Amino acid sequence: MSKYFERLSNGLFKENPIFILMLGMCPTLAVTTSATNAIGMGLSTTVVLLASNVIIAALRKFIPDKVRMPYYIVVVASMVTIVELLLKAYFPSINESLGIYIPLIVVNCIIFGRVEAYAAKNSVGLSLFDGIGMGLGFTMALVLIGSFRELLGAGTVFGLQVMPNSFEPISIFVQAPGAFLVVAMLTALQNKLKLPSATNGSGKKSALSCGGDCANCNEDTYTAYHEGDKNNEAKGKGE
Amino acid sequence: MSVLNWNILIAGKVLPQVSGLVLAVNVYDILLATLVVSAIGLLIGLFLGVASKKLEVPVDEKEAKVRELLPGANCGGCGYAGCDACAKAIAIGEAAADVCPVASSDVHVEIAEVMGSSVEASERQVAYVDCVGTCDKSKINSTYYGPKDCKLASGIGGNGSKACNYGCMGFGSCVKVCAFDAIHVVDGVAVVDKEKCTACGMCVAECPNNIIEMVPYKSKVFVACSSTDKGKDVKKVCSIGCIGCKLCEKACEYDAIHVNDNLAKIDYDKCTNCGACVKVCPVKVIQEQPA
Amino acid sequence: MNSQYFVNLLIIAISAAFINNVVLSQFLGICSFLGISNKIKTASGMGFAVIFVITLSSIICSLIYDFILLPMDLEYLKTIVFIIIIAALVQLVEMVIKKYSPALYDALGVYLPLITTNCAVLGVALINVENGFDIVESIVNGFATAAGFLVAIVVLAGIRERMEHNDITVSFRGFPITLVTATLMAMAFYGFAGLV
Numbered sequence: 001m002s003k004y005f006e007r008l009s010n011g012l013f014k015e016n017p018i019f020i021l022m023l024g025m026c027p028t029l030a031v032t033t034s035a036t037n038a039i040g041m042g043l044s045t046t047v048v049l050l051a052s053n054v055i056i057a058a059l060r061k062f063i064p065d066k067v068r069m070p071y072y073i074v075v076v077a078s079m080v081t082i083v084e085l086l087l088k089a090y091f092p093s094i095n096e097s098l099g100i101y102i103p104l105i106v107v108n109c110i111i112f113g114r115v116e117a118y119a120a121k122n123s124v125g126l127s128l129f130d131g132i133g134m135g136l137g138f139t140m141a142l143v144l145i146g147s148f149r150e151l152l153g154a155g156t157v158f159g160l161q162v163m164p165n166s167f168e169p170i171s172i173f174v175q176a177p178g179a180f181l182v183v184a185m186l187t188a189l190q191n192k193l194k195l196p197s198a199t200n201g202s203g204k205k206s207a208l209s210c211g212g213d214c215a216n217c218n219e220d221t222y223t224a225y226h227e228g229d230k231n232n233e234a235k236g237k238g239e
Numbered sequence: 240m241s242v243l244n245w246n247i248l249i250a251g252k253v254l255p256q257v258s259g260l261v262l263a264v265n266v267y268d269i270l271l272a273t274l275v276v277s278a279i280g281l282l283i284g285l286f287l288g289v290a291s292k293k294l295e296v297p298v299d300e301k302e303a304k305v306r307e308l309l310p311g312a313n314c315g316g317c318g319y320a321g322c323d324a325c326a327k328a329i330a331i332g333e334a335a336a337d338v339c340p341v342a343s344s345d346v347h348v349e350i351a352e353v354m355g356s357s358v359e360a361s362e363r364q365v366a367y368v369d370c371v372g373t374c375d376k377s378k379i380n381s382t383y384y385g386p387k388d389c390k391l392a393s394g395i396g397g398n399g400s401k402a403c404n405y406g407c408m409g410f411g412s413c414v415k416v417c418a419f420d421a422i423h424v425v426d427g428v429a430v431v432d433k434e435k436c437t438a439c440g441m442c443v444a445e446c447p448n449n450i451i452e453m454v455p456y457k458s459k460v461f462v463a464c465s466s467t468d469k470g471k472d473v474k475k476v477c478s479i480g481c482i483g484c485k486l487c488e489k490a491c492e493y494d495a496i497h498v499n500d501n502l503a504k505i506d507y508d509k510c511t512n513c514g515a516c517v518k519v520c521p522v523k524v525i526q527e528q529p530a
Numbered sequence: 531m532n533s534q535y536f537v538n539l540l541i542i543a544i545s546a547a548f549i550n551n552v553v554l555s556q557f558l559g560i561c562s563f564l565g566i567s568n569k570i571k572t573a574s575g576m577g578f579a580v581i582f583v584i585t586l587s588s589i590i591c592s593l594i595y596d597f598i599l600l601p602m603d604l605e606y607l608k609t610i611v612f613i614i615i616i617a618a619l620v621q622l623v624e625m626v627i628k629k630y631s632p633a634l635y636d637a638l639g640v641y642l643p644l645i646t647t648n649c650a651v652l653g654v655a656l657i658n659v660e661n662g663f664d665i666v667e668s669i670v671n672g673f674a675t676a677a678g679f680l681v682a683i684v685v686l687a688g689i690r691e692r693m694e695h696n697d698i699t700v701s702f703r704g705f706p707i708t709l710v711t712a713t714l715m716a717m718a719f720y721g722f723a724g725l726v
Contacts (some may be wrong), residue, residue: 016702022705023561025560025561025564025596026558026560026561029557029560030556030557041586069617070280070284070614070617073613073614073617074280074610074614077610077613077614078610079607080609081606081607081610084606084609100653100656100657100660103609103652103656104558104606104649104652104653104656106609106613106652107613107648107649107652172717176554176555176557176716177713177714177717177720178713178715179557180709180710180712180713181709181710181713182715183709184702184705184706184707184708184709184710184713185706187705188702188706189700189701189711191700191701191704191706192700268603271602271604272604275598275599275602275604275607276611279594279598279614279615280614283615283618284615286618286622287621287622291625293631294625294626294628294629296628296629296632299723359627385699386695386696387695388695391695410721485702
């Protein structure tokens with residue numbers, strides 16, 4: 001049972017598709033104009049992901065290696081069509097606001113990435129939970145970004161007025177440039193906090209107290225650091 | 240039911256929980272959809288199959304086999320533009336079977352077999368940066384404002400902001416060319432991760448101060464300095480630079496280390512990693528890596 | 531064909547290329563936009579490959595939609611059919627280029643498989659359908675969209691090349707500063723809004 005929970009937490013935190021793997025940027029930038037849109041897109045993608053994962057995991061032993069790409073494409077496209085028709089019928093408002101991004105779930109890198117990396121090689125149960133985990137991680141990230149953009153750009157969250165009336169909405173945030181800006185800030189914040197992600201590297205860390213950012217060291221920082229070091233040098237040669 | 244009546248009603252009997260729900264399923268539509276998609280898929284499949292035969296590019300079998308054996312990193316260490324070009328060169332005899340520096344020596348032997356030639360098995364090598372003048376050990380003599388690139392900085396005169404004219408500037412041109420993420424700048428000098436290094440040689444070629452050298456993977460003792468200045472000049476600019484005192488040369492039983500031009504150099508054909516020189520070095524510039 | 535027709539086509543072209551720029555306004559093709567734009571040479575290679583594929587796929591998809599799917603009331607199958615066609619098209623283009631122009635293949639060949647999952651290709655085909663364009667309008671829309679992609683990606687590559695040796699704060703290096711550049715580019719493209 002813990003294997004399944006591990007899959008869930010993997011998708012939500014350790015390998016979050018947006019914050020860590022940096023996949024699926026197109027829908028992230030496009031549909032996070034409001035938190036409602038974000039949740040709609042996130043849940044649709046989750047449904048497509050887990051349905052595709054399950055089907056491909058169930059049939060993985062019967063598909064020859066040469067035709068696996070077209071096979072994946074057809075399965076995912078069919079799932080997307082089903083979700084699209086369901087949304088058209090039961091949630092027309094979400095369908096309106098998401099527009100062509102629903103059929104574009106087909107080419108969402110997350111889906112093909114998970115299918116190829118996981119569902120093609122693992123059992124149905126594990127693939128199911130992996131799909132749920134990744135999908136929920138995606139949704140969570142989308143909702144976070146969407147709420148932030150909506151809050152600053154329109155003063156509301158999920159359509160409910162949160163900011164005081166005197167707040168002048170910064171409408172750039174709900175438009176195209178704002179999307180790029182918010183994701184840029186988010187990634188920069190991540191880098192600053194040294195969270196592991198696709199853009200950070202791992203390797204030998206600095207042994208110096210200044211952090212070892214020598215390329216950006218200037219006169220002031222160098223003297224400040226070496227001022228303290230003079231005492232150490234007087235005592236004896238360091239290693 | 241007449242044959243022309245394609246509509247099938249699934250009533251409350253089949254779905255007792257939702258007895259009010261009636262689903263009208265038109266079988267004709269389902270069949271048509273399946274047929275159209277299958278037909279398109281089949282046509283495309285046939286078309287691509289035929290096209291792949293007609294548009295086939297005759298491929299040299301040897302070239303294909305060699306390409307398969309090559310690591311596929313496209314690092315350029317062989318001097319050709321990627322593994323495809325290298326395979327071509329090997330297949331037409333322009334390049335030797337062991338031209339790829341990244342491939343292991345077993346792979347060289349396999350490539351040679353495909354080509355019908357033979358090669359000697361060679362020892363694994365890795366790169367090593369001959370400088371440990373981190374910013375707490377070596378002095379700076381200027382503040383450098385300019386592009387953070389070693390090759391560009393070397394063209395300006397001086398050695399970046401470092402006082403020592405020979406050492407690593409730490410701007411990371413070598414990091415940029417490494418295709419294997421095996422070299423990084425830590426505390427102002429470049430350091431090679433020998434587990435990731437494939438000895439492709441790109442960093443060696445890139446370094447404008449020429450302080451990166453190839454050493455055997457098994458080696459554990461290194462003289463981490465490239466300065467040929469006299470001892471007292473070295474001490475003015477760096478607390479860990481080699482001063483050419485020759486204590487290491489005297490301590491070595493295997494005649495493996497010699498001081499020329501005020502700089503100690505290890506001959507890796509003779510070095511046994513005994514570590515005697517490490518113990519006697521007064522400035523601790525001879526580095527010993529743990530097992 | 532009167533002048534009104536050509537004016538209409540011109541309006542479609544300018545909207546597609548600049549006003550609703552595929553990358554900066556519609557967010558299609560972001561992954562390749564941010565990933566391939568390191569150098570101007572590779573970026574322009576990618577741009578031309580995209581123009582080629584999108585124009586061809588616009589033609590074929592819109593033909594299939596108008597003559598097969600619409601008459602049989604099967605519009606809902608468009609996603610599946612379009613993506614199959616696009617995948618097959620990219621395979622075919624790769625084979626043709628490999629056979630008839632090895633030099634071009636060496637330059638562009640690596641990008642072609644990346645274009646299959648590029649949202650822009652499928653996006654353009656779906657937009658053509660959504661706006662009810664006929665064949666000629668679809669071709670113009672497709673070509674102009676891809677031309678807009680080429681302009682955006684080459685401009686970004688130029689800016690990134692210039693920024694390569696700049697002193698950028700550690701946390702902004704790499705991805706974040708590229709996105710900030712894209713922000714400014716998107717704002718700049720707002721200037722085209724009043725054009726039509």
